[in-house]
Amino acid sequence: MRDELEVARFSTLPEGELAVALLRNHGVAARLPDRDMATMNPDLLIAIGGVRVVAPDHQIVEARRLVERIRAGEFIDDSDDWAIDAVPGRIGEMDEAEVAGVMKWAKKAGAVIIVLAFVVFPLAGCVFDLARV
Incomplete structure:
Protein backbone atom coordinates (compact mmCIF):
# COMPACT_ATOMS: atom_id res chain seq x y z
CA MET A 1 0.00 0.00 0.00
CA ALA A 72 -10.87 29.73 -5.83
CA GLY A 73 -14.57 29.09 -6.42
CA GLU A 74 -14.21 27.42 -9.79
CA PHE A 75 -16.85 24.78 -9.05
CA ILE A 76 -19.56 27.15 -7.79
CA ASP A 77 -22.83 26.72 -9.65
CA ASP A 78 -24.63 30.06 -9.97
CA SER A 79 -27.55 28.64 -11.91
CA ASP A 80 -31.05 28.86 -10.48
CA ASP A 81 -31.63 25.12 -10.77
CA TRP A 82 -31.64 24.73 -6.98
CA ALA A 83 -33.64 27.88 -6.21
CA ILE A 84 -37.00 27.58 -4.50
CA ASP A 85 -39.74 29.16 -6.53
CA ALA A 86 -41.59 31.73 -4.46
CA VAL A 87 -45.34 32.04 -4.72
CA PRO A 88 -46.10 35.50 -6.15
CA GLY A 89 -47.54 37.85 -3.53
CA ARG A 90 -46.67 35.56 -0.60
CA ILE A 91 -43.01 36.23 0.04
CA GLY A 92 -42.38 36.06 3.78
CA GLU A 93 -45.98 35.17 4.58
CA MET A 94 -47.33 31.83 5.78
CA ASP A 95 -50.89 30.73 6.35
CA GLU A 96 -52.06 28.67 9.36
CA ALA A 97 -51.83 25.33 7.51
CA GLU A 98 -48.18 25.95 6.64
CA VAL A 99 -47.35 26.93 10.21
CA ALA A 100 -49.14 23.91 11.72
CA GLY A 101 -47.51 21.54 9.28
CA VAL A 102 -48.56 17.93 8.96
CA MET A 103 -48.83 17.29 12.72
CA LYS A 104 -51.56 19.91 13.46
CA TRP A 105 -53.48 18.65 16.53
CA ALA A 106 -50.74 16.18 17.47
CA LYS A 107 -48.38 19.06 18.32
CA LYS A 108 -50.95 20.50 20.73
CA ALA A 109 -51.63 17.10 22.28
CA GLY A 110 -47.89 16.52 22.72
CA ALA A 111 -47.49 19.88 24.45
CA VAL A 112 -50.36 19.03 26.83
CA ILE A 113 -48.83 15.64 27.65
CA ILE A 114 -45.43 17.20 28.35
CA VAL A 115 -46.94 19.84 30.64
CA LEU A 116 -48.93 17.19 32.49
CA ALA A 117 -45.99 14.81 32.84
CA PHE A 118 -43.35 17.32 33.88
CA VAL A 119 -45.31 20.05 35.67
CA VAL A 120 -48.79 19.08 36.87
CA PHE A 121 -48.15 15.48 38.03
CA PRO A 122 -44.90 16.28 39.90
CA LEU A 123 -46.56 19.26 41.63
CA ALA A 124 -49.60 17.15 42.51
CA GLY A 125 -47.30 14.49 43.96
CA CYS A 126 -45.57 17.10 46.13
CA VAL A 127 -48.93 18.43 47.36
CA PHE A 128 -50.15 14.93 48.25
CA ASP A 129 -46.86 14.15 50.03
CA LEU A 130 -47.19 17.36 52.06
CA ALA A 131 -50.81 16.52 52.90
CA ARG A 132 -49.74 13.19 54.40
CA VAL A 133 -47.25 14.81 56.72
Missing part, protein backbone atom coordinates in the same frame (compact mmCIF):
# COMPACT_ATOMS: atom_id res chain seq x y z
CA ARG A 2 1.24 3.48 -0.84
CA ASP A 3 1.64 6.28 1.68
CA GLU A 4 -1.03 8.91 2.06
CA LEU A 5 -0.26 12.59 2.33
CA GLU A 6 -2.36 15.48 3.56
CA VAL A 7 -4.02 17.35 0.73
CA ALA A 8 -5.68 20.07 2.79
CA ARG A 9 -7.51 20.86 6.03
CA PHE A 10 -11.03 22.17 6.34
CA SER A 11 -12.64 23.81 9.35
CA THR A 12 -15.84 21.74 9.25
CA LEU A 13 -16.76 18.16 8.45
CA PRO A 14 -19.19 19.09 5.62
CA GLU A 15 -16.46 21.09 3.87
CA GLY A 16 -14.13 18.14 4.09
CA GLU A 17 -16.83 15.75 2.87
CA LEU A 18 -17.54 17.97 -0.15
CA ALA A 19 -13.84 18.19 -0.98
CA VAL A 20 -13.46 14.41 -0.78
CA ALA A 21 -16.53 13.92 -2.99
CA LEU A 22 -15.19 16.33 -5.61
CA LEU A 23 -11.71 14.76 -5.51
CA ARG A 24 -13.17 11.27 -5.90
CA ASN A 25 -15.31 12.53 -8.76
CA HIS A 26 -12.06 13.57 -10.45
CA GLY A 27 -10.41 10.18 -9.90
CA VAL A 28 -8.44 10.95 -6.73
CA ALA A 29 -8.73 8.29 -3.99
CA ALA A 30 -9.20 10.84 -1.22
CA ARG A 31 -10.57 10.16 2.25
CA LEU A 32 -11.16 11.81 5.65
CA PRO A 33 -9.14 10.05 8.36
CA ASP A 34 -10.63 12.37 11.03
CA ARG A 35 -14.29 11.68 10.16
CA ASP A 36 -15.05 9.56 13.24
CA MET A 37 -13.43 12.01 15.65
CA ALA A 38 -15.15 14.97 14.02
CA THR A 39 -18.50 13.20 14.24
CA MET A 40 -18.15 12.05 17.85
CA ASN A 41 -16.44 15.14 19.25
CA PRO A 42 -16.76 18.13 16.92
CA ASP A 43 -15.43 20.51 19.57
CA LEU A 44 -11.95 19.08 19.04
CA LEU A 45 -11.85 20.22 15.40
CA ILE A 46 -10.35 23.54 16.42
CA ALA A 47 -7.78 21.83 18.65
CA ILE A 48 -6.53 19.50 15.92
CA GLY A 49 -6.57 22.18 13.23
CA GLY A 50 -9.60 21.05 11.25
CA VAL A 51 -10.53 17.98 9.25
CA ARG A 52 -7.73 16.49 7.18
CA VAL A 53 -8.26 15.33 3.62
CA VAL A 54 -5.64 12.79 2.54
CA ALA A 55 -4.82 11.14 -0.76
CA PRO A 56 -2.25 8.62 -2.04
CA ASP A 57 1.18 10.16 -2.55
CA HIS A 58 1.13 9.52 -6.30
CA GLN A 59 -2.06 11.65 -6.61
CA ILE A 60 -1.10 14.43 -4.21
CA VAL A 61 -0.16 17.03 -6.83
CA GLU A 62 -3.41 16.58 -8.72
CA ALA A 63 -5.40 16.60 -5.46
CA ARG A 64 -3.82 19.83 -4.21
CA ARG A 65 -4.46 21.53 -7.56
CA LEU A 66 -8.11 20.51 -7.37
CA VAL A 67 -8.38 21.90 -3.82
CA GLU A 68 -6.86 25.17 -5.03
CA ARG A 69 -9.54 25.30 -7.71
CA ILE A 70 -12.23 24.55 -5.10
CA ARG A 71 -11.02 27.36 -2.86
Whole structure:
Protein backbone atom coordinates (compact mmCIF):
# COMPACT_ATOMS: atom_id res chain seq x y z
CA MET A 1 0.00 0.00 0.00
CA ARG A 2 1.24 3.48 -0.84
CA ASP A 3 1.64 6.28 1.68
CA GLU A 4 -1.03 8.91 2.06
CA LEU A 5 -0.26 12.59 2.33
CA GLU A 6 -2.36 15.48 3.56
CA VAL A 7 -4.02 17.35 0.73
CA ALA A 8 -5.68 20.07 2.79
CA ARG A 9 -7.51 20.86 6.03
CA PHE A 10 -11.03 22.17 6.34
CA SER A 11 -12.64 23.81 9.35
CA THR A 12 -15.84 21.74 9.25
CA LEU A 13 -16.76 18.16 8.45
CA PRO A 14 -19.19 19.09 5.62
CA GLU A 15 -16.46 21.09 3.87
CA GLY A 16 -14.13 18.14 4.09
CA GLU A 17 -16.83 15.75 2.87
CA LEU A 18 -17.54 17.97 -0.15
CA ALA A 19 -13.84 18.19 -0.98
CA VAL A 20 -13.46 14.41 -0.78
CA ALA A 21 -16.53 13.92 -2.99
CA LEU A 22 -15.19 16.33 -5.61
CA LEU A 23 -11.71 14.76 -5.51
CA ARG A 24 -13.17 11.27 -5.90
CA ASN A 25 -15.31 12.53 -8.76
CA HIS A 26 -12.06 13.57 -10.45
CA GLY A 27 -10.41 10.18 -9.90
CA VAL A 28 -8.44 10.95 -6.73
CA ALA A 29 -8.73 8.29 -3.99
CA ALA A 30 -9.20 10.84 -1.22
CA ARG A 31 -10.57 10.16 2.25
CA LEU A 32 -11.16 11.81 5.65
CA PRO A 33 -9.14 10.05 8.36
CA ASP A 34 -10.63 12.37 11.03
CA ARG A 35 -14.29 11.68 10.16
CA ASP A 36 -15.05 9.56 13.24
CA MET A 37 -13.43 12.01 15.65
CA ALA A 38 -15.15 14.97 14.02
CA THR A 39 -18.50 13.20 14.24
CA MET A 40 -18.15 12.05 17.85
CA ASN A 41 -16.44 15.14 19.25
CA PRO A 42 -16.76 18.13 16.92
CA ASP A 43 -15.43 20.51 19.57
CA LEU A 44 -11.95 19.08 19.04
CA LEU A 45 -11.85 20.22 15.40
CA ILE A 46 -10.35 23.54 16.42
CA ALA A 47 -7.78 21.83 18.65
CA ILE A 48 -6.53 19.50 15.92
CA GLY A 49 -6.57 22.18 13.23
CA GLY A 50 -9.60 21.05 11.25
CA VAL A 51 -10.53 17.98 9.25
CA ARG A 52 -7.73 16.49 7.18
CA VAL A 53 -8.26 15.33 3.62
CA VAL A 54 -5.64 12.79 2.54
CA ALA A 55 -4.82 11.14 -0.76
CA PRO A 56 -2.25 8.62 -2.04
CA ASP A 57 1.18 10.16 -2.55
CA HIS A 58 1.13 9.52 -6.30
CA GLN A 59 -2.06 11.65 -6.61
CA ILE A 60 -1.10 14.43 -4.21
CA VAL A 61 -0.16 17.03 -6.83
CA GLU A 62 -3.41 16.58 -8.72
CA ALA A 63 -5.40 16.60 -5.46
CA ARG A 64 -3.82 19.83 -4.21
CA ARG A 65 -4.46 21.53 -7.56
CA LEU A 66 -8.11 20.51 -7.37
CA VAL A 67 -8.38 21.90 -3.82
CA GLU A 68 -6.86 25.17 -5.03
CA ARG A 69 -9.54 25.30 -7.71
CA ILE A 70 -12.23 24.55 -5.10
CA ARG A 71 -11.02 27.36 -2.86
CA ALA A 72 -10.87 29.73 -5.83
CA GLY A 73 -14.57 29.09 -6.42
CA GLU A 74 -14.21 27.42 -9.79
CA PHE A 75 -16.85 24.78 -9.05
CA ILE A 76 -19.56 27.15 -7.79
CA ASP A 77 -22.83 26.72 -9.65
CA ASP A 78 -24.63 30.06 -9.97
CA SER A 79 -27.55 28.64 -11.91
CA ASP A 80 -31.05 28.86 -10.48
CA ASP A 81 -31.63 25.12 -10.77
CA TRP A 82 -31.64 24.73 -6.98
CA ALA A 83 -33.64 27.88 -6.21
CA ILE A 84 -37.00 27.58 -4.50
CA ASP A 85 -39.74 29.16 -6.53
CA ALA A 86 -41.59 31.73 -4.46
CA VAL A 87 -45.34 32.04 -4.72
CA PRO A 88 -46.10 35.50 -6.15
CA GLY A 89 -47.54 37.85 -3.53
CA ARG A 90 -46.67 35.56 -0.60
CA ILE A 91 -43.01 36.23 0.04
CA GLY A 92 -42.38 36.06 3.78
CA GLU A 93 -45.98 35.17 4.58
CA MET A 94 -47.33 31.83 5.78
CA ASP A 95 -50.89 30.73 6.35
CA GLU A 96 -52.06 28.67 9.36
CA ALA A 97 -51.83 25.33 7.51
CA GLU A 98 -48.18 25.95 6.64
CA VAL A 99 -47.35 26.93 10.21
CA ALA A 100 -49.14 23.91 11.72
CA GLY A 101 -47.51 21.54 9.28
CA VAL A 102 -48.56 17.93 8.96
CA MET A 103 -48.83 17.29 12.72
CA LYS A 104 -51.56 19.91 13.46
CA TRP A 105 -53.48 18.65 16.53
CA ALA A 106 -50.74 16.18 17.47
CA LYS A 107 -48.38 19.06 18.32
CA LYS A 108 -50.95 20.50 20.73
CA ALA A 109 -51.63 17.10 22.28
CA GLY A 110 -47.89 16.52 22.72
CA ALA A 111 -47.49 19.88 24.45
CA VAL A 112 -50.36 19.03 26.83
CA ILE A 113 -48.83 15.64 27.65
CA ILE A 114 -45.43 17.20 28.35
CA VAL A 115 -46.94 19.84 30.64
CA LEU A 116 -48.93 17.19 32.49
CA ALA A 117 -45.99 14.81 32.84
CA PHE A 118 -43.35 17.32 33.88
CA VAL A 119 -45.31 20.05 35.67
CA VAL A 120 -48.79 19.08 36.87
CA PHE A 121 -48.15 15.48 38.03
CA PRO A 122 -44.90 16.28 39.90
CA LEU A 123 -46.56 19.26 41.63
CA ALA A 124 -49.60 17.15 42.51
CA GLY A 125 -47.30 14.49 43.96
CA CYS A 126 -45.57 17.10 46.13
CA VAL A 127 -48.93 18.43 47.36
CA PHE A 128 -50.15 14.93 48.25
CA ASP A 129 -46.86 14.15 50.03
CA LEU A 130 -47.19 17.36 52.06
CA ALA A 131 -50.81 16.52 52.90
CA ARG A 132 -49.74 13.19 54.40
CA VAL A 133 -47.25 14.81 56.72
